[in-house]
Amino acid sequence: MVKKKVPDWLNSSLWSSSSPSSPPSSAVASPFEQPPPPPPRPPSPAVVTPSEPPPRPPSPPAVHDPLPTQRIDDSPREDHGDGFRSAHDVSRQAQLLAELSKKVVDMSELRSLACQGIPDAAGIRSTAWKLLLGYLPPDRGLWSAELAKKRSQYKQFKEEIFMNPDTEIIDQIDRDVKRTHPDMHFFSGDSQFAKSNQEALKNILIIFAKLNPGVQYVQGMNEILAPLFYVLKNDPDEENAASAEADAFFCFVELLSGFRDNFVQQLDNSVVGIRSTITRLSQLLREHDEELWRHLEVTSKVNPQFYAFRWITLLLTQEFNFADSLHIWDTLLSDPDGPQETLLRVCCAMLVLVRKRLLAGDFTSNLKLLQNYPTTNISHLLYVANKFRVQSV
Template identity: 75%
Template sequence: MGELRRLASQGIPDGAGIRATVWKLLLGYLPADRALWPSELTKKRSQYKNFKEELLMNPSEITRRLEKSTLENQELDGGSQGLLSRSEISHEEHPLSLGKSSIWNQFFQGTEIMEQIDRDVMRTHPDIHFFSGDSSFAKSNQEALKNILIVFAKLNPGIRYVQGMNEILAPLFYVFKNDPNEENAAFAEADAFFCFVELLSGFRDNFVQQLDNSVVGIRATITRLSHLLKEHDEELWRHLEMTTKVNPQFYAFRWITLLLTQEFNFADSLVIWDTLLSDPDGPQETLLRICCAMLVIVRRRLLAGDFTSNLKLLQNYPSTNISHLLYVANKLRVHSGG
């Protein structure tokens, strides 16, 4: 795996489904032993199918199934009129029940999240036909993204859904769906779900609002970026934060929470992710080094700029040579290590 990580960090070729397989390995979804792949994939894909059946069901369907099983039991017992008496519909199954454990109460709460997910998915990469447009292909891809995010939200009530998760899911699903292996492409939704969970586990603290001001929350992560810049380029750090008063939260919040998916074109962001996912210490450290390198690369413009021009530059990062960016980021690692 060490050799695979080293090669992946230099960029994975686009063809032959190599990136899809390597990402699954790097995220621990596929075991290192290739002989175990078929059984592991069958197990996980079946598990996701069960999640969908349990969690994406409308309460009306749950109630209908309950009624059906009750009717079947009555028929086995000799049968009645086939009508449920009022007393047989429990309080928890009634649509007007306000009880916390009521399936309807949980459903209505979930509906708000679903509407947010729906809005965000519709806005995901509007310039890429894979994700947007009226084609049945784009619609089915949008549906898959929605399913994954809803299942995740229901399985993780502590986090639920946070705006921007759609942007982190999109590259995973895109890469897996474009696998030339038809079976893998057909199960892209299930595979993307588990890889999304794994990827997010390393960044979940960025999405938990209660942790924002804690030592592990997003603000603490941004402070670490500030310290990294100060360590490597104190002149630039001083100009940005002391002279022009550009608070790193103004630009780095989006860089970090969305894993740089919004700062570069989609193809370039996939190459950046090859490097992010290949770090044995987890993607967070590499992400901070890349963010620091982004600042260093445009240092001359930043040193010449004031608050307004610098903020505009960093919120609309200029197109750059990705290989050079990753080279500079890697030099920061060597410098820190030395």
């Protein structure tokens, strides 16, 4: 068999560089400094996941202010300093604001702009995510009536479901919500603000579980809900921020509709279950870098389920700091075919970006690396993932 040549651009030193725009650890602590939470569902008894390395002590908690603007581009660029990055962000921010101000939003144009990363300003991400998830229609004239209808519907759900709550589900959700981003004041701590945010997360998850008996609540759903609620709650529009719980519920339903089969244990071994999804990631890696695939899965025997289960089910929320996760989600939500295919390409890119270390490693070192993914430049990560899309066409 002829070994498939790895493109030269994959071996560039650029791919190992840290993002110059990543926020300092005091702003948003990295999940690598926390013990990684258990996956939503452990692997079947036939697969034994090796124990993870001992956790590092957590960083000081972060403030709940909106995150600093970061540059996320669709190609690697030379760093020309903060002036260049700011001008680039300001330009894209202006383009996004102009698009969102149209009478009818051009969804194709919005996806094209948003996939590069949405600047953290003016509530752009909150509105863009609602549109990208299908919660808001493209016609701005329909927004007011649609929001009023959905928010009233959520209020009715809440009143009916909490008349006869399920204590067992509530207890499980409560435990998980209290563990959500313990490094951020927005989600954790004794402040009334943090407690009210925790209460909102609990309400959403309880209502979702009751309305979706086939899925119910699965551990880890709190981690997927957290970015949605955070973004919507930080909308500068007071009315939107006040209705963040209702809006986040419907956005959560829309987002999970493309991933719900990953959470249904009865479907684990089906063509739509989590094992099948992990197999597709393995196939994607083999297609783009057979040498790395062979070393990981044949030579060093690293079963992709040991690391990819968490990557896929939690949509990478535990592998990067919170700000970087939001920018990755900008790209995931912008895919017109749904976020799953883009998610798999990003996961494949994560493997390729550390290929030199993986090729030099054995089972133990490679598993440790992939279960504690190193800091990376998110622009470059998304660039490589997009390259895989182009090559697959």
